[in-house]
Amino acid sequence: MIMQADQADRVDKECALELEAHPYRIQQIRRIVSAQLRYWRLDPLIDAASLGISELLANVHRHAKPDKHCSVRLSHSADCLTVAVADKDPRLPKLAPMEPMGTAGRGLAMVEAVSDSWGTDLLPEDEGKIVWFVLRAPVPRPKLVPLRTAVAFEPPRERAAVAASAASAVPVA
Numbered sequence: 001m002i003m004q005a006d007q008a009d010r011v012d013k014e015c016a017l018e019l020e021a022h023p024y025r026i027q028q029i030r031r032i033v034s035a036q037l038r039y040w041r042l043d044p045l046i047d048a049a050s051l052g053i054s055e056l057l058a059n060v061h062r063h064a065k066p067d068k069h070c071s072v073r074l075s076h077s078a079d080c081l082t083v084a085v086a087d088k089d090p091r092l093p094k095l096a097p098m099e100p101m102g103t104a105g106r107g108l109a110m111v112e113a114v115s116d117s118w119g120t121d122l123l124p125e126d127e128g129k130i131v132w133f134v135l136r137a138p139v140p141r142p143k144l145v146p147l148r149t150a151v152a153f154e155p156p157r158e159r160a161a162v163a164a165s166a167a168s169a170v171p172v173a
Contacts, residue, residue, distance in 0.1 A: 013040055013076040021060035021068045021087070029072060030054060033083075040076055044138045048114040049074075049083055052133050055107035056085040059131070064089040076137065080116070084132035092120045092129055 015036050019025050030050045037046050053072065060070045070087040095108045111118050115133035122129050 015074040017072045021057045021070050026054055026057045045081055045135050048135050051114055052111045053083055055111050056131050059093055059107055060087045080137050081135045082132055084130050086128060086130040088128040090126050090128055093131060
């Protein structure tokens, strides 16, 4: 994804991978992405990110020409995770209507369904394209510490017992 300067300044963490988009490599990338998201403590995003990255890499495997070489970039800012796949094929993917009995053509629809936004960017000088999607990062919740319950003040029992026995004592003559 081509980021403007103000967006680039907000990126806290980034991870980039280069690969050939073959089926056995897609499984490896899923595992790497899952491990990276666990490391960044973004466990709630693992399923959606894994599904999205699998679909984008499968599209590179099926459609990209002249080769299957691509790069994957994960960018995490305070409020979102951006997953981007770049390849050398300048043809942009299109979200096609799904055929009820069709066995293909659902990849981008699934990416659209699991992400907060997605899109494509052409690279300069016909160098290819980038297909990306954004997942909103979960807001960290502060740990709740149980409050101690207030206890009504009671005088120490020893003092109360001594005071009671002194009051009831009969003076000796």
